[in-house]
Amino acid sequence: MNDKLYRILLFAAALIMPIVCGGVVYALVTDAYEAFEHFGFFKFLTSSEWSYTEGAEQYGALPFITGTLMTTLLALIFCIPFSLPVALFVGEYFKDTKVAAVLSTVTDLLAGIPSIIYGLWGFYTLRPLIMALNISPQGSGVLTASLVLAIMIVPYAASLSAEFIKMVPNDLKEGAYSLGATRAEVIRKIVFPIAGSGIFSSYILAIGRALGETMTVTMLIGNTNNIPDSITSTGNSMASIIANQFGEASDLRFSSLIAIGLVLFLITAVINMIGKMMIKRARIS
Amino acid sequence: MTTSKTKNRLVKDKAMLWVVCLFAALTAVPLFAILGEVLFRGYDQLSWSFFTEPTPTAYKAMKAIEAGEPIPGGIANGIIGTMIMLGMAVVVAVPTGILCGAFLAENPKNRFAQIVSYLTDLLQGTPSVIIGIVTYIWVVVPMKGYSAIAGSVALFIMMLPLIIRSTEETLKILPQSLKEAGLALGGNRARVMLKVQLPAAFGGIFTGVLLAISRVIGETAPLMFTALGCSFIRFAIDKPISAVPLLIWEFFNDPNLQELIWGASLFLLLFVLTLNLTAKYLAKKWNQ
Numbered sequence: 001m002n003d004k005l006y007r008i009l010l011f012a013a014a015l016i017m018p019i020v021c022g023g024v025v026y027a028l029v030t031d032a033y034e035a036f037e038h039f040g041f042f043k044f045l046t047s048s049e050w051s052y053t054e055g056a057e058q059y060g061a062l063p064f065i066t067g068t069l070m071t072t073l074l075a076l077i078f079c080i081p082f083s084l085p086v087a088l089f090v091g092e093y094f095k096d097t098k099v100a101a102v103l104s105t106v107t108d109l110l111a112g113i114p115s116i117i118y119g120l121w122g123f124y125t126l127r128p129l130i131m132a133l134n135i136s137p138q139g140s141g142v143l144t145a146s147l148v149l150a151i152m153i154v155p156y157a158a159s160l161s162a163e164f165i166k167m168v169p170n171d172l173k174e175g176a177y178s179l180g181a182t183r184a185e186v187i188r189k190i191v192f193p194i195a196g197s198g199i200f201s202s203y204i205l206a207i208g209r210a211l212g213e214t215m216t217v218t219m220l221i222g223n224t225n226n227i228p229d230s231i232t233s234t235g236n237s238m239a240s241i242i243a244n245q246f247g248e249a250s251d252l253r254f255s256s257l258i259a260i261g262l263v264l265f266l267i268t269a270v271i272n273m274i275g276k277m278m279i280k281r282a283r284i285s
Numbered sequence: 286m287t288t289s290k291t292k293n294r295l296v297k298d299k300a301m302l303w304v305v306c307l308f309a310a311l312t313a314v315p316l317f318a319i320l321g322e323v324l325f326r327g328y329d330q331l332s333w334s335f336f337t338e339p340t341p342t343a344y345k346a347m348k349a350i351e352a353g354e355p356i357p358g359g360i361a362n363g364i365i366g367t368m369i370m371l372g373m374a375v376v377v378a379v380p381t382g383i384l385c386g387a388f389l390a391e392n393p394k395n396r397f398a399q400i401v402s403y404l405t406d407l408l409q410g411t412p413s414v415i416i417g418i419v420t421y422i423w424v425v426v427p428m429k430g431y432s433a434i435a436g437s438v439a440l441f442i443m444m445l446p447l448i449i450r451s452t453e454e455t456l457k458i459l460p461q462s463l464k465e466a467g468l469a470l471g472g473n474r475a476r477v478m479l480k481v482q483l484p485a486a487f488g489g490i491f492t493g494v495l496l497a498i499s500r501v502i503g504e505t506a507p508l509m510f511t512a513l514g515c516s517f518i519r520f521a522i523d524k525p526i527s528a529v530p531l532l533i534w535e536f537f538n539d540p541n542l543q544e545l546i547w548g549a550s551l552f553l554l555l556f557v558l559t560l561n562l563t564a565k566y567l568a569k570k571w572n573q
Contacts, residue, residue, distance in 0.1 A: 002475070003474050005475070006474055006475035007474075009384065010388035010391065011397075012384075013384030014384075014397070016381055016445070017385065017401045017404040017405055017408070017445075017449075018400070018404060018406075018446070020408065021404045021408055023419070024416075024419045027422040029420045031422055048286070052421055052565070077288070082309075082311060083312075084510045085306075085307075086309045086312050087303065089305055093305060106312070106316055107312065107476035108561065109558055109561060110312075110315065112500075112557050113554065113557070114502075114530060114557060115503070116503065116505045116550075117319065117553065118319070120537065120546065120550060121318070121322060121323075124322070125318065125322060127328070151315045158312075182298035183302070184297050184298040184300075184302075185294070212411070212412020212414065212415070214414040215505045215534070218506075219537070239414045239506070241508065242418060242556075243506050246421075247509065257418070258383070258418060258422075261414070261418050264414075265411060265415050268410055268411065268412055269407055269410065276406055278522075279436050
């Protein structure tokens, strides 16, 4: 095979990415168009009505956007107290030791568990626990979904943060030690300021994961089409409303679900782009 | 005063160490809780017939429950469906992904390659449920029905960015001298890639493929809108077909079949975790 043919072959294979991504956007936009045209773009995003009585169909995405933002934010809050210690454990305290390798294997395996199994565990173990503790009567809801979601994103946030914590130059840390700083002070005054932007970006990417998580949320959020009024009440996220209703939807409802999918796609794309850009910057500095 | 301040600092230092260790250890709890629950509730369902028989109908299962017998049947339809769809997806995704990854590694400064690289990130971050609805629009609508082909297209799209990335990264960390030596011996670029670079990168690419498989094999949402599910063993690729995660979802929603959840989950979980550990082990072994 000569060089020219080889180059053309590689180029042709690379063309698949623009084709697939363009196809994704094209399919979402054309099928979402009907809903946006019928309700108006902003009206669709800000309406909280979701009723499919024939003749008086009303679809709005606000309850699901709220549901997604609530579960994601809560998951992030629950995830930090666990992912940050794991990152410090692997990247600083026990750097390059056997225990650290064991812990990172554990978190890797956590990342590998399929989301439907997380959902089962949440439904059959966590939900009864939440009912027994009298936190909410039905057990499922935003809180339950967020707790499991938090466990799911810990591995992503932790492994990336650990990578940045590991990169903090040794001489800086040694300088602080020689001035009499304790390890806790070195972490607070040297490691966090230097690795901070990298750690922050790893949480942005973890948010990107949590936004689109489908099965776990569908099994645990309770699936009601209202705006959740507290963290223990039920609701639906953008991904879970699609999972729940896509199979039976047609016409306007179908288009509305695709429109929600388009919004979700755009949000995750922007979040991921910001995260990747910040990581690139943090790696260079 | 200074001594008490010093003491205070040392106590804080100790406290921090303990807090970090405690919370890091707590992170391992969910893994063992999930593994334990699935293992204890699922191990007695695993038998030969669980892997060779298709799922029972809800009626049959109800009869068995009424008679106090274990539910007959298994998940063979799901295992075969998963294998067919995964097989088709792998056969297309591996060569395409490797070529695309090679393109990115060969032209790091090229404008088009940068766009492709960005799009790979975009596709990798796209929620799987969206891949599902897009595949529905692309394949299910024109074919006028759910099918194994549609399911494998969805899996293909999800695997592609993972394989591209692992190929690109492995090729990039190969020593530049390796490629130069090949070219100096008179091989052209294609020959050097095929005979020198790809064999040297085999380990990294192979682990990448294993990880990609373990990532998509448990995917449920995209298959719900593409493969749909099917209650008997089927080999046709243009008809609805089942998959192991789809069966778990069906069992979850059908009170009569709920007993089967744990066996199917145990099988899926063990499969995924074994793939993961194998990939990690191979990566470590080949890196030495």
